[in-house]
Amino acid sequence: MPLYVLAACFAVALSIPVMGVAFSAARHDRMVRRNLRVDQRRTGALIMPQPETSLLAGWAEWLATKVRPYTPAAYVDHLDRRISLGGLNHRLTVDRLLAVKVALAVGVLLFALLQAAAGSVSWLFLGVVTSLLVFMIPDLALDSRGQRRQTAIERQLPDVLDQLTISVEAGLGFDGALKRVVDTTEGPLSEEFTRTLQDIQFGMPRTDAIQSLIDRTDVLDLRIFGSALNQASKYGVPLAHVMRVQAADLREKRQFRAEEQAAKVPVKMSMPLVLCILPVLFIVLMGPAVIRLSGTGFGG
DSSP states (O other), rough: OHHHHHHHHHHHHHHHHHHHHHTTTTHHHHHHHHHHHHHHHHHOOOOOOOOOOOOHHHHHHHHHHGGGSSSHHHHHHHHHHHHHTOOTTOOOOOOHHHHHHHHHHHHHHHHHHHHHHHTHHHHEEEHHHHHHHHHHHHHHHHHHHHHHHHHHHHHHHHHHHHHHHHHHTOOOOHHHHHHHHHHHOOSHHHHHHHHHHHHHHTTTTHHHHHHHHHHHOHHHHHHHHHHHHHHHHHHHHOOHHHHHHHHHHHHHHHHHHHHHHHHHHHHHHHIIIIIIHHHHHHHHHHHHHHHHHHTTTTTO
């Protein structure tokens, strides 16, 4: 079996138990979030999850303390930002992520060193390359999850903003309208609004809670909407009017995006048409003629 196949199998086999242990608290976190949402809907009370005291948390903390001094601060901020954009703040911390990344990379590298010491020098180069790839895989996964989540927020924002505007115009306050939206919708935007509502109920000023919402996301429309709400609160402009204008603007932007995507369809279809459909069509049309000509010696 080729060496790179063995290395890949070992990396996958090592990553499964490590990742499984790293996210062993996911079920508990889901139960906490479900109970939190139920309690909030029934009584308005908020229950903060207890900090994790498991052996895994202590191990991750110890390993992170060893790695942190050698980790650039900008990279730590980058990981924290990606975790926030991916909506994994309740399940993943920078320390735990660093611990998983280092454990995977060091495990692969040690295995390669053992193989190289046994006489196969090519394992050393292969181990270094594989360990770097394994170290970067969590970053790529976080980036992909964050992009999908921000796209989902962008698509969900116009409908949620319409519902929020209708609730405010019907006489509800902003906090009540936000709670109604949280109770009747699901998705990443509802999760972000839930956290914003919690911040407000814990005593954070509404402008600061909205600014925190803007900082946690990377959606331009949501940033514009939050800035408009803060400006309206600062200058005393009625929120219903601002939200109505923002909702209309978002509906127009959604229509423009749909028209833009529709205009790109012919361009995107040209490549499959040229590479896949036209060659088959030429074979179907010209194949019988070529076979007949070849049977007659091409006129010879």
